[in-house]
Amino acid sequence: xxxxxxxxxxxxxxxxxxILIVLLAVATTTAFLAWRAMPSDEDAVEVYNRGVALxxxxxxxxxxxxxxxxxxxxxxxxxxSALARYNLATLQAHDGQMESLxxxxxxxxxxxxxxxxxxxxxxxxxxxxxxxxxxxx
Numbered sequence: 001x002x003x004x005x006x007x008x009x010x011x012x013x014x015x016x017x018x019i020l021i022v023l024l025a026v027a028t029t030t031a032f033l034a035w036r037a038m039p040s041d042e043d044a045v046e047v048y049n050r051g052v053a054l055x056x057x058x059x060x061x062x063x064x065x066x067x068x069x070x071x072x073x074x075x076x077x078x079x080x081s082a083l084a085r086y087n088l089a090t091l092q093a094h095d096g097q098m099e100s101l102x103x104x105x106x107x108x109x110x111x112x113x114x115x116x117x118x119x120x121x122x123x124x125x126x127x128x129x130x131x132x133x134x135x136x137x
């Protein structure tokens with residue numbers, strides 16, 4: 001009787017180990033694929049620079065699309081992420097509509113979380129908040 005229990009326990013243990021190995025392999029593969037799908041900083045900088053060029057060409061809508069893409073994909077805290085968020089906020093603030101100003105406020109708050117001493121972002125945030133208050137009155 002003892003050998004049956006031991007044999008059954010051994011099979012159960014081996015089955016659990018096999019399941020853990022499969023789960024570990026799946027998790028490792030998933031993490032690797034997610035890492036490979038992330039854009040590099042060079043990619044984000046290239047997209048950001050294209051946004052700057054579009055703005056210089058008088059195409060603020062195209063520039064905003066590029067800045068949005070960088071803001072969504074670049075690692076939060078990276079320099080290019082902060083610059084993209086700042087420029088996107090500036091473009092949204094010029095729209096003057098409640099929804100755009102609210103988005104600009106959120107973006108500028110993100111910039112200040114990344115760069116707490118950025119005086120331009122702080123000043124623009126104050127302007128956006130003042131515009132929002134004027135709309136709400």
